[in-house]
Each structure stands twice: as structure tokens, then as C-alpha cells.
Amino acid sequence: MIMATSENLTKRSTASSTPPNKRVCTSPRTTSLPISKPARSIESIILLPEDAVWALPKQSLREYFLSLQQYARNPYPLQPALPSLITPTDPDLPADLPPLLRLPLEIRELIYTHLLPAPCNPIRGPHPRQLQTHILLTQPIVPSLLLLNHQIRSEALPILYGCPTQIVHVTINYKLWTHKTMRSDLILSSALTSSIKHLRLSIHLGSEKRATKPGEVEADARITEIKKGIKKVGKWLSGADVQSLRISWQEPPQTYSWEQKKDVLDGMKVLRAVKVDAGEINWGLNWNKGKRYRFEIDYLKELERARQDDGRGKSYENAKCMDMEV
Numbered sequence: 001m002i003m004a005t006s007e008n009l010t011k012r013s014t015a016s017s018t019p020p021n022k023r024v025c026t027s028p029r030t031t032s033l034p035i036s037k038p039a040r041s042i043e044s045i046i047l048l049p050e051d052a053v054w055a056l057p058k059q060s061l062r063e064y065f066l067s068l069q070q071y072a073r074n075p076y077p078l079q080p081a082l083p084s085l086i087t088p089t090d091p092d093l094p095a096d097l098p099p100l101l102r103l104p105l106e107i108r109e110l111i112y113t114h115l116l117p118a119p120c121n122p123i124r125g126p127h128p129r130q131l132q133t134h135i136l137l138t139q140p141i142v143p144s145l146l147l148l149n150h151q152i153r154s155e156a157l158p159i160l161y162g163c164p165t166q167i168v169h170v171t172i173n174y175k176l177w178t179h180k181t182m183r184s185d186l187i188l189s190s191a192l193t194s195s196i197k198h199l200r201l202s203i204h205l206g207s208e209k210r211a212t213k214p215g216e217v218e219a220d221a222r223i224t225e226i227k228k229g230i231k232k233v234g235k236w237l238s239g240a241d242v243q244s245l246r247i248s249w250q251e252p253p254q255t256y257s258w259e260q261k262k263d264v265l266d267g268m269k270v271l272r273a274v275k276v277d278a279g280e281i282n283w284g285l286n287w288n289k290g291k292r293y294r295f296e297i298d299y300l301k302e303l304e305r306a307r308q309d310d311g312r313g314k315s316y317e318n319a320k321c322m323d324m325e326v
């Protein structure tokens with residue numbers, strides 16, 4: 001009885017010494033930790049497919065990085081690489097990898113292609129900050145697809161913007177004040193612009209009648225603004241592999257000579273298109289051939305990439321002179 005009483009007194013004194021509202025914290029080392037998976041080998045980390053890397057959780061990324069860091073500090077001979085990479089049935093593949101990313105890249109590209117609707121009349125697309133107005137697309141793109149993750153975006157962009165049926169329409173208008181007052185904040189990445197392969201470029205220098213056509217000063221100002229717009233398009237598509245370029249032209253009657261038109265067209269050489277042809281030319285084609293305000297359709301071939309790269313080819317002007325002598 002005496003021993004029990006002393007033990008009770010000891011428990012009461014211990015309880016009274018601890019504040020009633022104080023939380024007693026224990027060290028995390030004393031708590032039970034979840035059973036962790038065995039560390040992956042350096043060989044398996046190096047052979048991890050790119051699809052699986054993008055789908056790894058942050059904790060796994062840290063663990064793999066520390067393993068690679070430790071190996072870099074103390075390297076040792078690795079086992080011979082296996083002939084086959086990790087397959088989707090491998091237990092080491094992350095369990096939360098989406099089913100789409102488990103498919104081969106070729107099949108995913110087919111899926112991206114089928115997501116594009118049938119070609120239609122050009123509809124309004126995004127408005128890049130570098131350009132005056134919205135671009136027009138013949139096939140609308142579902143924005144949600146490009147927002148899924150970084151990998152799907154990088155895989156889908158070249159297909160959505162570079163397929164043969166996707167044509168991007170860009171208008172260059174002399175009314176630059178609209179561009180300054182309605183400038184967009186959207187900056188399209190180089191990954192998107194470099195995917196564009198088929199371009200339709202419309203040059204708009206005015207649509208007045210002959211009686212109200214602009215004077216010499218106004219006409220020169222419009223030409224200057226058009227040149228600036230072409231320069232911006234060239235910078236915007238600096239990394240693009242343009243396969244086809246169709247040029248449309250609109251101007252007031254008897255305003256711009258062929259020398260002025262040629263000076264504007266020469267600015268499009270920076271696009272280095274494989275094929276260049278004429279779209280809708282509203283002035284100087286059929287009825288005014290051989291005169292000052294003509295539009296030489298044949299000169300558009302001088303804008304093609306092959307003509308620029310072939311230094312041995314004779315220029316358009318030399319060819320015209322030879323034809324005239326004959």
C-alpha cells in the first residue's frame with residue numbers, strides 16, 4: 001500500500017508540473033515513417049524515357065537528382081545498358097502517368113492531327129503583340145489541348161500550326177495607328193511561330209478610287225508603314241520553315257510604280273519561302289501590262305528560297321533584258 005501511494009504521488013506531481021494547454025511534440029524520427037520504395041539504380045534513371053520524366057512527381061525528381069549528384073561526385077562503372085528501354089508495363093514507371101503519355105509518340109501525333117477540324121473559311125485566331133491585327137486560321141485550334149502540360153504542348157504545336165491544311169493569314173495595313181491604339185499583350189512563343197509553314201500575306205495600301213487617290217506624300221508614308229509591317233512579320237517568323245507563301249495586294253489605282261512595289265516585295269525575302277505565288281491582286285495585272293503601274297507576277301519567283309540560294313542563277317532584271325533583246 002505504501003509503494004502504491006508513492007507511485008500515485010509521483011504521477012500527480014508530474015501531471016501538475018506540465019502546463020494544461022501545452023502540446024507535447026515528439027521528434028519526427030520517433031514517429032513511424034511510411035515504407036519507402038527501394039532506390040532506383042543509376043542505369044534505370046539514365047534510361048528513363050522523356051515521357052516518364054515529365055510525369056514524375058516532385059519528390060521523385062528530388063530523389064533522382066540527389067542520386068545523380070552522388071554518382072557524379074563518386075563515379076563507378078555502370079552495368080551494360082539493357083537493349084530495350086522501360087516499357088509502360090514496367091513497375092518502375094510512375095503509376096500516375098496519364099494514358100495518353102503511355103502511347104508511342106507516333107500515335108499521339110495522329111491523335112493531335114484528328115483533333116483539328118476540317119478546313120473552313122479563315123477565322124480569327126490570336127492577336128500577337130508583334131503584329132498589327134489578329135491572325136486568321138483555316139483550322140481553329142482547341143486552346144485547352146495546349147494547356148495540359150509542357151510535353152503535350154511541345155508535341156502538338158508543330159502539328160496544329162504546321163499541317164498542310166493549316167494556313168495562317170496575316171494582314172499588313174498602312175493604318176498603323178490602329179496597331180498603336182489596339183496593341184495586344186499576347187506574345188506568342190518561338191515554339192509556336194517556328195511551327196508555321198503555310199502563310200498568306202495581304203498587303204493593304206488603300207482602296208480609294210482614282211479621283212480620291214492619295215497624294216505623293218501620303219503614298220510614300222503608306223509605303224513606309226508597309227515596310228515596317230513586313231519587317232515585323234519577318235522577325236516574328238524568323239525561326240519558321242515557310243513552305244508556301246501567297247501574296248495578295250491592294251492599292252489605289254495609278255499610285256505606286258513597279259519600282260515601289262518591287263522594293264516592298266524584296267522585304268519578304270527574309271521569309272525564305274520554298275514556294276511563292278500570287279493571291280488577289282486588285283490592280284495592274286491584265287489591263288495595264290508593260291506600263292509604269294504594272295505588277296509583275298513573275299517576279300514573285302525571285303522571293304523563293306531556291307532563287308536566293310542559287311548564286312549562279314541570273315536575276316529577274318537580267319532575264320527581262322535578254323528577252324527584250326531577243
